Amino acid sequence: MAEFNQNHIGIDVISGREDHICRKANAPGKSACGSGPADGAAISCDTESVAGAVSQRACVFCGARVVINPIADALHLIHGPIGCSAYTWDIRGSLSSGPELHRLSFSTDLQERDVIFGGEKKLEAALLELIAEHEPRGAFVYSTCIVGVIGDDLKAVCARVEKETGIPVIPVQSEGFRGNKNAGYKAACEAIFKLIGTDRDATTVPLSINILGDFNLAGEVWIIRDYLKRMGIRVVANISGDSRVADIARAHTASLNAVQCSGSMTHLAKMMQAGYGIPFIRVSWLGADDMSRSLKQIASFFADPVISARTEKLIAQELVAVAPQLELYRRRLSGKKAAVYVGGAFKAVSLIKSFRAIGMTVVVVGSQTGKRDDYEEIRREADPGTVIIDDANPLELAQLMETLGIDIFVGGVKERPVAYKLGVAFCDHNHERKQPLEGFTGMLNFAREVYGSIASPVWQWMPRRKISSETGAGNG
Amino acid sequence: MAKSSVSTTNACKLCRPLGACLAFRGIEGSMVLLHGSQGCSTYMRRYISGHFREPVDIASSALSETQAVYGGAENLKQGIRNVVAKYAPAVLGVATTCLAETIGDDVGMAIAELLEEDPEMRAIEIIPVSTPSYSGGYMDGFRDSCVAILEKMASAEQSRADQGSGRIGRLNLFPGFLSPADIRYLKLVMAGFGLESMIVPDISETLDAGIGPVFSRIPAGGASVKDIRLAGSATASIELGLLNPAGQSAALLLERSLGVPARRLPIPMGIRYSDLLFEAICSVTGTPLPEKYQQERGRLVDAMVDAHKYLFGKRAVVYGEPDFVAALTCFLADVGVQPVVCASGGDGPEFRKTLEVLTRDLDETPEILVETDFSDIRFHSRAAAADLLIGSSKGNHIARDLDIPLVRLGYPIHDRIGGQRILHVGYAGALNLLDILTNTLIAKEQEHLGYGYSYM
Ligand code: SF4
Ligand code: SF4
Numbered sequence: 001m002a003e004f005n006q007n008h009i010g011i012d013v014i015s016g017r018e019d020h021i022c023r024k025a026n027a028p029g030k031s032a033c034g035s036g037p038a039d040g041a042a043i044s045c046d047t048e049s050v051a052g053a054v055s056q057r058a059c060v061f062c063g064a065r066v067v068i069n070p071i072a073d074a075l076h077l078i079h080g081p082i083g084c085s086a087y088t089w090d091i092r093g094s095l096s097s098g099p100e101l102h103r104l105s106f107s108t109d110l111q112e113r114d115v116i117f118g119g120e121k122k123l124e125a126a127l128l129e130l131i132a133e134h135e136p137r138g139a140f141v142y143s144t145c146i147v148g149v150i151g152d153d154l155k156a157v158c159a160r161v162e163k164e165t166g167i168p169v170i171p172v173q174s175e176g177f178r179g180n181k182n183a184g185y186k187a188a189c190e191a192i193f194k195l196i197g198t199d200r201d202a203t204t205v206p207l208s209i210n211i212l213g214d215f216n217l218a219g220e221v222w223i224i225r226d227y228l229k230r231m232g233i234r235v236v237a238n239i240s241g242d243s244r245v246a247d248i249a250r251a252h253t254a255s256l257n258a259v260q261c262s263g264s265m266t267h268l269a270k271m272m273q274a275g276y277g278i279p280f281i282r283v284s285w286l287g288a289d290d291m292s293r294s295l296k297q298i299a300s301f302f303a304d305p306v307i308s309a310r311t312e313k314l315i316a317q318e319l320v321a322v323a324p325q326l327e328l329y330r331r332r333l334s335g336k337k338a339a340v341y342v343g344g345a346f347k348a349v350s351l352i353k354s355f356r357a358i359g360m361t362v363v364v365v366g367s368q369t370g371k372r373d374d375y376e377e378i379r380r381e382a383d384p385g386t387v388i389i390d391d392a393n394p395l396e397l398a399q400l401m402e403t404l405g406i407d408i409f410v411g412g413v414k415e416r417p418v419a420y421k422l423g424v425a426f427c428d429h430n431h432e433r434k435q436p437l438e439g440f441t442g443m444l445n446f447a448r449e450v451y452g453s454i455a456s457p458v459w460q461w462m463p464r465r466k467i468s469s470e471t472g473a474g475n476g
Numbered sequence: 477m478a479k480s481s482v483s484t485t486n487a488c489k490l491c492r493p494l495g496a497c498l499a500f501r502g503i504e505g506s507m508v509l510l511h512g513s514q515g516c517s518t519y520m521r522r523y524i525s526g527h528f529r530e531p532v533d534i535a536s537s538a539l540s541e542t543q544a545v546y547g548g549a550e551n552l553k554q555g556i557r558n559v560v561a562k563y564a565p566a567v568l569g570v571a572t573t574c575l576a577e578t579i580g581d582d583v584g585m586a587i588a589e590l591l592e593e594d595p596e597m598r599a600i601e602i603i604p605v606s607t608p609s610y611s612g613g614y615m616d617g618f619r620d621s622c623v624a625i626l627e628k629m630a631s632a633e634q635s636r637a638d639q640g641s642g643r644i645g646r647l648n649l650f651p652g653f654l655s656p657a658d659i660r661y662l663k664l665v666m667a668g669f670g671l672e673s674m675i676v677p678d679i680s681e682t683l684d685a686g687i688g689p690v691f692s693r694i695p696a697g698g699a700s701v702k703d704i705r706l707a708g709s710a711t712a713s714i715e716l717g718l719l720n721p722a723g724q725s726a727a728l729l730l731e732r733s734l735g736v737p738a739r740r741l742p743i744p745m746g747i748r749y750s751d752l753l754f755e756a757i758c759s760v761t762g763t764p765l766p767e768k769y770q771q772e773r774g775r776l777v778d779a780m781v782d783a784h785k786y787l788f789g790k791r792a793v794v795y796g797e798p799d800f801v802a803a804l805t806c807f808l809a810d811v812g813v814q815p816v817v818c819a820s821g822g823d824g825p826e827f828r829k830t831l832e833v834l835t836r837d838l839d840e841t842p843e844i845l846v847e848t849d850f851s852d853i854r855f856h857s858r859a860a861a862a863d864l865l866i867g868s869s870k871g872n873h874i875a876r877d878l879d880i881p882l883v884r885l886g887y888p889i890h891d892r893i894g895g896q897r898i899l900h901v902g903y904a905g906a907l908n909l910l911d912i913l914t915n916t917l918i919a920k921e922q923e924h925l926g927y928g929y930s931y932m
Contacts, residue, residue: 014558048540049514051551052558054533059515081574081609082484083491087519090873103873104851109484112611115578126483145513145575146610149544177513177544177575394533395562398691414522417531421691463689 011399014053019044020390024382045390046182046371054393056341056414057368059176061144062088063184066431067264068140068172068191070215070240071248072096075136077106079123079154080144084176085109092431093217096242101136110146120152127161127169137245138168140191148175168245170194181343181369182263189268192239195248196272202250207302208234210254210278212269213261214285216241217431220438224285227295227318227439231310233302239268252276256301258283258294263344263369284346285438287354287446288319288326318440326358329447334359336407336454339400341366341392341415342429345374351410351429352381358447360407364400366392394418408454423462425453486850486873488795489821491609494520495617496571497534498653500603502677503625504698505566509535509559511552511583512573513544527888528656528683528896530695535559537576544579549586556590560600563693566701567601569621577608601701603628613822615717615797618653619724622676626726630707630734646706647673647760648713648736650726652743652799653887656684657899665902668766669757674703674710676726684896708734712760715740716753716901717799719826742830743799744901745909746807747776753902772903779907780811783914788812790917793857795819795848795867796886798827804866804885805842806834811910814838816860819845819853850874864917869895881916885909 013021022043049055061078065088069076072094078085089105096102108126110119123141131139139161143154154171162169172191174184209228214221221241228235236254237247257269257280269280281301283294292315299311338360340351345367352362365378366389378388387400397415400406401424409419412430419426427449429437435445493510497520500508510517517536525532537555539548552570559568570583583604591597605624607617651662659680666673681697707713707730715727718740722728727738739760744753750773754765765773790813794804798820805815815838818831823846831844843856854874857865865871865882869889875882889895899905922928 012562014562016558049536049538050558051538052509052535052555052562053538054521054535055514055518055538057514058518059513062515062519077483081491082487082489082613083494083516083519083574083609085484086487086490087523089486089870091522105486107484107487108482109487110610112608115574115610122482126481129481130483130485145515145544145573146578149575149578176515177539178541180514394531395693402691414518414525417525417529420529421531421685421687423687462687 010403011396013396014050014393016050017053017391017396020392021396022388024379024384024386024388043375043388043390045375046180046369047391048180049391054395055368055391056393056412057181057391059145060178060181060184060187061142061174061176063181063264063369064142064172064174064188064191065184066092066215067185067188067240069102070094070096071138071140071243071245072102073099073137073244074101075106075130075134075139076102076142077108077123077127077130077139078142078144079108079119079147079152080110080142081146082107082109084144092215093434094215094241094431095219096216097222098244101134106130115146115150118150118152119147120157123152123154124157124161127157128164131161131165131167136167138170138195140170140172142172142174144174145176148178168195168198182371185264186267189265189271192248192268193271193275195245197249197252197276199246199249202253204253204255205234205236206255207232207304207307208236208254209256209258209298210236210251211238212257212259212280213265214238214241214438215261215431217433218436220285220436220442223436223439223441227314228298230314231295231299232307233298239265252278254278256281256298258298260284260346261344262346263371263374282346284350286347286350286442288322288357288440288443289353290350291439291443292319322440322444325444326447329451330357330359333447333451333454336360337363337405338450339364339397339404339406339409341389341397341409341411343368343412345370345378347429349377349381352378354443354446357443358450360450362386363404363406364389366390398422408450423459425450425456425459427453480852484849486870487821488819488849488853488870490523490614491516492607492612492614492617493571493573493609494523495614495619495653496569496605496607496621497524497532498614498679499618499621499625499677500567500569501532501682502675502679502698503567503704504700505694506569506698507533507535507559507563507565507567507694508569508571509537509552509555510571510573511537511539511548511555511576511581513539513575516573516575523888524683526890529893530683530685530896533563533693539575544575547579548576548581549589552581552583552586553590553593556587556597556602557594560597565600565694567603567625570602570604571607571617571621572605573607574609577606577610601629613797615653615720615799615822616724619720619726622650622726623724623729625676625704626707626729629701629704630730631705645671645761646710647671647757648707648710648727648730649673649675650713650715651675652715652717653797654716654743654901655887655896655898656680657897658901658905661899661902661904665757665769668768669761669763671757671761674707675699676704676707708736710736712737712739714753714756714760716743718742719798719802719824719830721824742806743803744905745803746810746906747773747780747903748806748810749803750902750906769903772907776903776907776910779910783910784812786914786917789814791816791861791863793817793819793853793860793862793865793867793871795853795865795871798822798824800886802827802830802834805831807906807909808866809834809838813913814840815842816840816862817843817845817853817856819848819856821848823847854878864920866913881920883913883916
């Protein structure tokens, strides 16, 4: 009964997903696709996942939590049944240099009676007791799917508790079913925006920026802050890695927003532009090229010759420091093929360049949540012949790894065992990474990690790999 | 005592459909689809895969706002069609998430409609399980799934036919949620007694698979549909874990519906509870304990003597699912470790009673925490001046805080590798736990002294 749709890429996809995969044409203007979208320009994206597909995506709540949770001195209370909070307890490697309230998982743990009679009372009591116990500087209350259905009035409860406790208590409208992760990013931006500007005494800080869309995984924000400091630029708030409620409250005093994870944070940057007149630029701290370009962009914004000179010097120094080792990896990795499947599209673009810098080609690139513009950018950056995929599932990824002879897969931990079973090396570029991959040092770590997996002697013991074309249980 | 607060901080329980996903994974050629929104299934895949380090495909009916308002039956049907098209499962578990339960979707009816519309779907065992997480935890989802599987698949006709042909020497084993290594061990035990057995669920291969030349969409292994249909013809059923309600017992279900005598036992961790398992098998089969297991037991007792001085009076905190906690507590008490906190995110009158009996003769009565969370466990561990923690990796924060070691056992273990290969059960499992426990305490002491002694 299994129906096979060998699509234009030569893999079997679930019906309804054909337009989410395409191949960049070898010659401009020509499409290599049969039934699929022409040349990646019109790939389907930013839609609901197909029912029955095993999407790698999470939900609105997940998107919101990823963005807000690193605020280390805030209370993050998940209003819902227990699973939603249990699964997100300390799953991200966002480090804090001080308080670590964000590493605890708070839930109202809704029970059947709450579902029937409503959970507002419980929520209020939970907030009051937790605020009394932990003395946070602010609180975020995340709604989950069933809260959206039972119709608790989060806003009203938060307003009451805010009044009673004197700290900001902000509802996050993150019911899982209201769209995909992108909707969660948006909900997060809106919640964070409520905090911005609440410090009314703060005055404008000259030569300063906010870092948006960096979550301080494995301490990455600290690397970037160090660079900026050496350039003579102050950082008002990092949103949201290693941030504090007070930083965010005066984030409106910065002169510029540098937005990395554009998918999640552009909305916030736009609101800040509209509300406080703060311009923003898009940056990426991943890979030596993008890192250099981003620092130069920031320097040129301030149009200060001293800063520019410092920036040039810093970049030169840092590049020299990593060049010999990078060259070593480049020689050893040259000609290898990578597949990239990540959450956000900005990262995919940077990764194409990073792999190029170490002599490798990216032959598959995809994201969970990329939008039209993102895919346009990916298509521009990708080599001809690259397969571009939106909201993939393990079956599709496994087939791509197999048919395209991938040497390393870059993704999140959910994809890791699939890669390993197929004898493909793996690099964790998700929120759980333990190695900083940003900045110049991060580029070196990245090369080292890629090399460490590809060059491992274990692969020689793999049986010749082959995917069963049969569905159902195999004999593997 | 129950949790001291309204809210939960660092939950010591997991959500109900997760258990369904784990149980169905032990059935050959099966897939699971969660009826709800996308996030839940992605989170559960991550949670399972992080422990077992295996690909775990769990489909979702991917409900969105419209269906949350108007009902999700159409998405569910489409989801099932897509899963069947791409995975061609023999068995498809359909478990609900909180969302589907809250909006009140009638899963049974949707499946009936689907079978009406697509009659060829009847070739597949589509088994719905209701798993709202706002009542009950993952072991409820696990046990309910086992019951649902047997209810749907074990047939009376089949069993009568087999009895007619005089088939004996078959045993049904319902191991509960153990590690793949545990299941492999139990299979060897069955074989050692010369028994044919059906193990539901059997995750020994499906959640700890080797790398073969072929990558299959659904991993090989698991209890076969054929064997499950024969469950009614077994001599007896043995079920491990007995603190869940009787309605969640697959063994009792078979006893009631098909007359297969049921034996419910605690999880065979430690010497006392392992004895219970071996005695039960001996009595069911009427055979003496095979030489091999006599030797294994002898070796365990010998090791317990070797280790006793390092263990005596050490103060342990145990947490996890009720059956797991009870079995470990029994084991600790039998080797001279003092359990000081026995904690579970679950509850049940049997749990408390069992623990009270187990610890009656100890010098100190442990604090028994039910429906608890890790915040309370931390509080009581500190108050009890514990020497070590035993349980899943989720106690790691407490261990760091209190500067005491954590012995990672059970599920989940997300910050180490090899959780799927930990042997907990039987004499061999007890020996393994004993060695781990003892060496952990010795290592801590050496660290504490500041010099590593060379002999002991
Ligand atoms: S909604 Fe329910 S099923 Fe889904 S993750 Fe939360 S607790 Fe688990
Ligand atoms: S219930 Fe909703 S919010 Fe919670 S994990 Fe599932 S999809 Fe996300």
